[in-house]
Structure formats: structure tokens, C-alpha cells
Amino acid sequence: MDTQEYSVSTVLSSFSHCELPNLTDYSVLNKVDSEEFFFDPPLKLHEHLQSGPFILISSPGAVGKTTLAKHIAYKYHGLYWNTAAKRVSGTAFAGEVAHAVGIGKGQQQDLFYENLKSGKSFVVLDAFDEAALISQHEGIESFLEEIGSILRDSSGPSIILTARTEMAEFLLKTCQKYGFGITHYSIEYFHEASASEFIYQYLSYQKRNITAAQKTEIQKYIDHIASIIGNNQPRTFIGYAQVLRILARQVEDVLNSSDDLDSLRLSMKVNSSSHLIYSIIQELLLREQKKLDYLKDRILPHYKDPESIQVVKNLYSKDEQLLRLMSFITFNGAISVSDYDACSKLLQEDQKLYQEALNSWLPQHVFLQERTVMPIFKEYLLAETLLNPSLEIFSDVNDSSIRSQIKLPSRVFLDCYLAISKNTVQGDHIFYIDVAYLSQTTVNQKTLCDIGPLESDDIDDADADSNLYLTFTDSLTPNKPALQVRICQDSNKPIYLNRLENMSVNFDGRLILKCGLFSDHVSIRNSTIECDTLELAGSEIVCETYNAEENRIIIHSNVTRAPGCKIIVRGTKNVKIDIPPQKELKQLLYEFSAYWYSFDSISVSTSEHDAIEQFVYGLKKVLEQFKVDKYGDDPAKFKDKIDARCHTGVKSRVLNFLKDRNIVYEDDYVYKCSLHLMDEYGINRTAYIQQNCSNLSLAYNRYIEWFDQNIK
Template sequence: MLTLENFWLPLLGNATASPLKEVTGWFAKIPALSTFVEAPLALNDELTNGHDAREAKVLLISAPGAVGKSTLAKEIAARTGVVYIDLAIADAVGANTISGGLAKSGLFNDWSEQRTTLLIDGLDEARLRVTQEAFEAFLRDVASLCIDRHLPVIMFGRTGAVQDAWLVMESLVSVSVLEIGYYDLDTAIDFTCAQLENTREGSSHPEAERNAIALLLEKLRDETKSDGTTFSGYAPVLQAVAERVAKEPNPSALIASVEKGEKPVTLQTVVAAILERERSKLSSITFDDPALNNQLYTPDEQLLRLVARVIGGNQPSSMAMSSSDAKKYDAALSTWVPEHPFLNGRDQPSSAVFEAMILVTALLSGTTSETAVKTQLARGAAANPFLADFYYDAITRDGSRNVPPEHLGIVYSSIRARLAIGETANLTVEVDESASEEEALKADVEISVVKKGLVKGQLIQFSTDQVGTFYLGSHIEDVLMTAPLSRVEIGAGTEATLVAPVDIECGNLVINASKLVVEGPVGHRFGSVSLVADNYQGGIVSVPAVRNETTLSVIWPGARSHPWTNFASEVRVAKDARIEEALRRFRKFVIAFRSHSKGSLARLKDKLDHERMTKGTGQAVLDYLVKHEIIATDGTMYYLDPDRLGSETGATYADCVTKNFQAKTIAFIEKAIG
């Protein structure tokens, strides 16, 4: 790694300069930052052409947005004494920007005698303010001034601007390209502590604050571990952590709350900080209408522009402004958007977290929602693990807490993508049978998540609409869906996989695949899949492959024909309507249980005690199941004993899923309801 001590000071440490005459954007003395912590800096082998960085005439320093280019540039200038030029505020660049500036500033003699050199920051800002021809003329001017010098000129910019500069300059002068990396954990902690110290004077508990920062960063890295150090190595991310700790009067209490599983620093607040930082670039543009600085390039606008590049579609329309201002803004956008820190320079998200924010924006935008759904369904089990966080935050903030049926499968897949071995998640979609006609069009959604080391699982609840299409994708696991008015689509390719338990009852079922695989959950003895629909259509041409001890049951008109013949079932209806209703309650209680820790079948007690479950004959059935020790409770959870379920009722979990109730089961229910 190249550092101030081993690279910059030996290379530039003897630079001196006479006092400067005033030239906009040129500075002879830059104050050092008390909060400065070095990020990794390394040579880019691809663009160096074998040049030794210590012998190069021009050093191009590249990094994505928000990594800390300007911070490093100013610190180098402060520590070495070279002249710092900020192109974001300097005059527009052209053919004699540097040669003319050397004369205007009074630096020409110092330059000619090689007593000083220049550190030029803001290549990307300079590029957006001029034509490509003027920008290249500026670069050639710099190259011509460097040919016979031993002190290099250093130029900082985002990836695209640095690549453009290299293309122009590498044939004219020896050029080396260096890249700024992301902070590793130890350095990130140092940086965050320095930022914290900068927010207020002194601290009565610095050790506790450092411990809190370390813990928060570790948790954040755990959330984004698929990105390595990229996301949690961003300076704005670390600044957000510093701000969180600065607002906490008792850092020890913060540590305790984090260790309990709370998330005081979220992905949402981190992303917001980066977007706001990007928006601050507007200050480099002088608009005819100053009010535009507060109205343009908002976080929402940035995200919509990123959606257009990543997902497709039209860029959002800009607000009304003069032709002059529109021209300036369009020029800025042509650089800012392609080099946005959320992108990798190739119109693709630079991390899974940034991708999640872009996808959520696309899903919630009417013009791109359908395309976003299709692209995510095609990913199958390889869903984005952060999409659900941003999505749930968005629907909670707008107060709706309603997820369109088209999005539900994508959100659930995202949650499952975060699970470790031994952790579980399940999706339940149910309709209130006694609801009014209008409310009957709604459905309640519950996603239950059980994580390692947590006694109580996480319960995520919201609503959806029955009238619509539930796209569940090609990999479906642990789903209970009762939505008789809905359309459900399974699959998005050649093969669809159903991992038990899966129980789907709907109006119309579509399987968009030619092959169907049904299998049981890993490490558990129960595996039942039931598909019930008023109408079925699909492309399954071969007999479904049912693996292990899993059972598959299908019920719809024509189910006894190939390839479903071996799996077709019939719904047995009891002669007594009251018994029929009690059997439905019995079934709902049993199949409500899901895999919990150490292979047990469990459910939150509040779930089964809810009025929706206990209404009618439900309470009598539940009480009878508890009395016969088929269901037991520890106060917060109910647990199902499958052995007693079989011995007392004559039914298995699979029988309940497939509604295969025998005489012994019916007799048990008759006794339960008296």
C-alpha cells in the first residue's frame, strides 16, 4: 500500500512555492485535517504500462464517488507543500489553463526551477463544465508541461474522468494510475473515531465510544458481508456511524442494545447519507435561478435516474428551467449519473446494497415495476438479500404497509436470501373469511423469521390485495397461501422447485415451467406440498419429480390427467356443516406450525390465539388440542407434537395439508366441539 510516509513525502516532500497571486481555485497552503485517516492506495496494473509510479510524470488518482478523493488530495497538499488546484471552483479548463495559471499566480519561476508541482483535484467536475475538445486540450497542456520534470503533476478524479485523462495523456507522457480503496475494519474504526471527535469537544467516555463504533461497524459489515469491505468502507457510511454514536449520551447502553439484536445504524440511513453527499455537487454549478440548487438532484431523482440506467426506461423529466440552466444541468448529469457511487462504471450496481435500493425504486415506480419484477424473478433463489429491508422501510414510511401481490414473492425471496444454516422463514397469506365484501378483497401477510441465538422470532406483517397476480418465482419454500380470488404464478424458466411445506389455495394457478421438482426441507421429517385451484394452466409436460418422503397433492378440474394423475386428490366434505367448519379450523391450527429450533414445530402463541383462528368452533378445537397435549405452550410459543397428533387424531401433518381426513380425525373433531 502506498502511504504518505512511504510514497508521497519522499516523492514530494521538498516542494516549496512562493506566495501565490490570486487565481480562482489555486491554493498554496491547505490546512491539514485533524480527522484524516488514510484509505488504501495502490497501483492500477492495467493502466500503468509498466511505468514506475515514482518515475511517472503524471499521477492519476482514481476512485468511485464518495470514497474520499478530495480528502486525500488536500492532505497530500497540506503535508508536502505542493500547490492545490480545485477544478470544481476554478475557471473552466481549456488549452492554456495550467500554463496561463502558472504565469498569473506568479509560480512560473518556481515551476521552471522544479521547486514545486501541482496537485489538481476535481477532474470530473472540470469535464462536465466544458466540451470534450476543451477538456482534452487542457490535458494536453498539462502533459506538455510535464515532459522534462522530475516532480510529477498529480490529478484526482472519478473513474471515468481518470480513464479519459489516461487515454489522452499516456501517448504524450509517462502516466501511472493509482486507485483509492476502501477502509478495512481497523482503519474504519480509526476513521469513525476521528469523525466523532470532530463533532464535539472532548468526551467523558472515549473507550466506550470506540467500543460502540467497533460493534456497530461489525454489525453493519455482517449485514453487507457479500460486498466484502466495499459498502462499509465508504466514508459517508462511517460518518453516519459517528453521528449515531455522537447522539448517544450513554455509549455503554448503545452497546447493550446492539448486542440484543437492535439495529441503531441501518442500511437506509447509510444510503441516505451517500445520496445527500452526491446532491451537494450542485454547489459547483452556478445557475441563473439559484433556487434550483435546492430543487434538483434530490435522492429520489438520483434513484430514478439510476433505475433508468440499470433497469431501463426513460430518464425522469427535469423541472422547468431556462435553456441556459438546462444545458448546465444536462452536462452535469452526463457525468454524475454514469459515475454515481451506486454504479460500477458499467451501468451496473456497485454493490448488492445499492442494487437493492435501485430495485426498490424501480418496483415502486409504475413505469418500471413490471420490468423489475421480471428481472428479479429470473434470479430464482439467488435473490438480493437487502431488497426486503429497503422495501419494507419504503412502505412503512408512506404509511400504507401494503405490498402489491406482484411484489410479494420478490420480498419473501429477499428475506430468505439472508438466512444462515439452521435459520428459517415462512410466508403466510390469509383472507379473513368473515370480512365484509370490500375487506374480503384484501389479504393479511405474515413473514416469520427465526434466527440463531434468538428465543423469539421476528414477525413482519403487512397487507396485500387478492385481486392481482402473486409471482412466486422458480424457487418456493415454506409458503402457506389461502387467497381464493387470486392468480398465482409459479416458475420463470425451465424448472420450478417447491420445498415443503407449501400449501397454496387460489382461484387461478399458472406454472410457467416444463419441469416441477418437489422436495422436503433439510433436516425435518415432514414434507407436504398441496396445490389447490379453481383453474390450472401451465407447461409441465413430465411427471413432477417428488424427492425424499415428500408428498404432493393437487386439486383442480382435470387434475387426474397426465402428468398429475398420481398426485390428484379430492376434497372430502363432511355431512355436518359445523363439523366441516371445525375441520377447517383444525387444519389451520396444524399447518400454521413451522420448523423451529432443533427440528421442533412451533408457532407464536399470539398467532394461534388470534380471533381469526379461534372464531366459530376454533377456540373449542384449540382447547381440545391443548387438553390432549397435541399442542403445548411455554408461555410465548405453541409447540406441535406430531406423534401425539397421529395417535390421538389419526392425522399426520401431510394429511392436514392435503385435507385427507379419515374417520378417526372426524371423530376427534366431533368430540372437540361437543
């Protein structure tokens, strides 16, 4: 991989002479008429698969792909296509081109294609992550196949694709599959030294002139934030576009208030990097509240009883601001004192004064630009509407707003949600946290999401199985979870999911698969489900695998299926389904009839071995009892607990193998797990939780040797 960083203008130098096509309709193939604020991000080259029509630009979520996509279309005279706006498939490109040039105008359509092939024109295809929720991976693949086939003899690139890191990998592999040339760049985080320049240019874009002294204060503020972050990857925070936009908006608000910029540092009460984005947003809201202090000072003498005095002091609080903002954007700019119940305790004349103040200040709120919520604050509002009881009435409104603009949650949402919820997640919000965490994934990094019990520090904790957690593990540190979030709900309540990608679900309870906010189907991809009861409540359940991926579904008790629920198996169809043997259950899931499998074989013939999938399943069931990811030393668990859970079938055989090889060894009344020998056998947490057979082949080969010596 090339470690050099490139500018956008260098990467797109061949696009400098492009001309905007003259179309009769720009509703899908958009003409970008105005330039938004743009700060040139560094790009890094990752792959160049022969010359061809595609350039792929990837990045973690909310790093600036859409801003870059529109900037490219505007500056270099190209067309912008939001692929998430409507479903795409294997005929979408030709169909939309025909519609854009005019139905029946075949000559103009041919000219459009010729200009793409020669590099005179280009199209930017944006938002593939969101598009996959509507069009599914099959639709995306056929869409790329169509475009690549039309432009196969291109002289150079003319189609720019943007996607988050994980979707980018799928786009790359699709192009490889069909032999299409593609060059892959990633958007890198800005360097720390660029942070202040980003803010200066943003203020210039907003037509704010700043002095040298003010620039010095801005740099001091950035240095102050860097000191709070410490050595914890400051570039991934200060160099994160969304954070820089929030900081720039914060500076702009201070300048608009005629305050000194040193107040930013002096007013910041946070001294930890934990939930720093949320803390900065809270500072913004507090500043907004203080803007009405003049009114409070004026009317406060009118009140004597403690309750009314407190009402006045709390005017324009955080909750009130959020409720008024939601009302303002929902009801087309309507502002009324009565929107907030506590204001009814104000005297009539004071209500009139407050109404005048609201009419003046609310449209100028720091969250708003041209009477709409700025994108950088929408994710914070989403977190608040999901968790704040006073905003619950707006949750459906926010849902429809999100559907109309489809943008998946990113790091801003994650930081804010976990700050509000105190590092817990509700059972029906897991999708949001999963997608938001995955948005941080970078090139050459894989992330596994694990839903299951987290053993307590007490090796004999009887309630350990009820401690359900959402655990994220990165491939770069497979034995050390990057984030663990407790699932906050009663043990008898189900878990709800509408998307399982690179996910392992393993708990004693009920799992419900149903369609959610962003998608009209449930996607299961490269994932494992193991639970007591599975309810298929979505209108469409898509079980898909690509390349070496595999889906595994293991149900111990019962399966139900809602009327009209479709089950579709797609892609390489590498699927294994293990359910109770009742005839009615197998009839209920007849679409899976070709994929029945038994992971926990009770016995094996002396002439046969356990398959590697069965071995890995047994390995997972044994080792998940130990907290191998939470100890520096060998973790321990009571012998009777392990023996009770692993006394039959492949689990028993794998346990005996691990004991024989001293990977699991006895120490008085406990078993301990040797982390050193796990490494020697190539066993790591990510591999066995995800049941990645290829990564555990060394351990399996050793198991076969042991099997031949001890079982046959």
C-alpha cells in the same frame, strides 16, 4: 460442531502448491486474472464426512461467497466456474473439461483429472443457489454425482463448492447419498472489532492513505452505528460484508469530497436500527445532491416564480439521480439534461451549465465504479425500480440486467424494499421478499414462509381473513414470527408465485403459479398450498421432494392449466393432492393421479383412525384461528367462529379432542387456547403450519388414545 474459527489460508493450506492448468479455452472454467478487494472472513467447521474431493463453503446471502471464491481461484491458482452461467447436469463436468482442454485430446483430459485427484489442481464451483433456478435440484444432484464419481479415488479435496445455507444443506445430503467425502465450513460474520480494519484495508486497496486522526473518526462512526443498533445482534449488521462495503464507500466518498469524517456522524439523522441500510444509502444520495449546491447558488438568482425556484432547489434530487443512473448504465454512458423532465423549466444558458456539471459529476457518482453500478448498490436499485413509479420504465431493463448476471436478492434488497414500501409487499413481488429473507438463514436454522390471513387484535374482526400477510418463522423460535409483512393488494386480486420452498400458502382466493425473473420453471418443494382456485400458468411446474420432505396441494374450488404447461413430479415423490372430485379436474391434472388424497375426511370407520396427515391438517385448521404467536397469555377467539369453521370431518374431531384435553377451553363466549398444554403436547406453530407430521407425533399418539376411547 467445532466452535473455533479458522482463516482461509489455514483451511486451504494444502492448496498452496497448486498449479493453474494450461487450457485452450477458459470460457467456463475461468482463469481469474486480477484480484478484487478481499478481506479474510472467519470460517467455522461444521461437518467432515470422511476424506474426499469436496470442500463446501456456505454462508447467508451477500456475505462474500463469490468474492471468496474468486480470491481462492486467484491466490491459489485454481479455476473458477460460475455454475449459474449455463445449465449443468450429469454430463456437464466432463463435457466442459473436454471443451476446455480441446476436443479429441483425451490424454490431456485424463491428465486434468489426475491432477485434480492428486491435489495439483482444483476448481471452485460458485453460485449453486442461482444455478438451481436454471438447472433445478435434479440437475445439481446429477452434476455432483458425475464429479464425485470421476474423483472418487482422490487423495484429497480439489473441488470447492459455495452456496447459501439452505442450498448447502442439499449439497451435503447429496454427497451423503452417494458416499462422497465432503468437509463443510461456513463463512461467519466479521467481528465488530474487524469493521474498522475492513474499511482501512478497502481504502488502501483504493490507494487512499488515511491519517491516524481519520482512523479515529472512522471508529467513532462505527461506534455510533453500533449504539443505534444496541443489543440487536450488532455483529450480524456491522460484521455483514455488504454493510461494511457500503460504509467503506461512504467514507471514501467523504474523503474524495475533502470533507471532515466527523460529518458522517453529525449528518446521520436516523436514530433507529429499522431499515438502517436504506438510511445510510439515502445519506449517500443526499451527499451527492449537495455536491451541486455551488451550481444551484449560481443560477438561482435567475428565477423569480416559486415553481421555477423549487425546480432549481430540487436539482439532482434522489429521483433524478436514480433516473440518470439508470439511463447512464442502460444507454452506454449517455448523459443529457433532457432525460429529466423538470429540467426543461431551466433557462437555456442554465441547461448548458447543468449539462457540464452532469458530465463531470454523474460518472463519479458514489454508486458507480468504472462506469458500472457497484454490486452493493444493485439491490437497492432493484427495489427502487420495482416500487418507484418514476423508474417504472426501467423495470424491464433491470430484469434483463439481472438475468444476465443472476444474483438472488439478499438482505440489502429486503431492507430497502420494506423501507420504500412501508413494510408491505405487492402480490407479485413475494418471490423477492421470500428469497431475500431466506438469504439470512444460518447453519442449523430453518425458516418457514407462511402466506395467509393474520387475525386482528379484535377477536371478532369480520375483515380478518382479508388481512393477508407474509410471515417468516425461524426454527429457533417457532412460536414467534421473525418478520410479518402485509400483502398490499385488493382482496379480489390473485397472489403470484414462481417458487415455493418451505412455504405454506393458505388463503381464500386465487393463486397463480407462473415463471418469473430468475427461472424458467415453477418449483414446489416441501410446501403446502391451500386455496380456492389454482392457476398453473408456468411453462413447467416441478413438484419435487427430497429425503423426508412432502408437498401438499389442497384446492377447494377450481384448477386451470395453461396450454403447454408441463407438470413434473420428481425426487422422492412424497406428494398429496386434494382437489374437488370432478372428473374433468382429475383429467386436467393427470400427472398427479398417483397422489390423490383426502385430508378432510368427513367420516372414518370405527375400525380405522385418521391418518397422521389428516390429524395434522385438522390441527392446523383449528389452531390457525388463534393468534398463538402474538400473545403472552392464552389467545382467544369467539366460539361461534371456531365452531362454524370446524364443524365437520377431521376438523370437528380434532377440535373435540383439543377441548376434551383442555388445550382448547371455553371461557364464557370465547374459546381459549392453552399455550402451556400446547407445549406439553409438543405442538408448536411452525410444525402445524408446515404440517410437519414427525414433529407432531406426540400429539397424534394422544389423539389416537382419545379416538379409541371416544369414537370407536
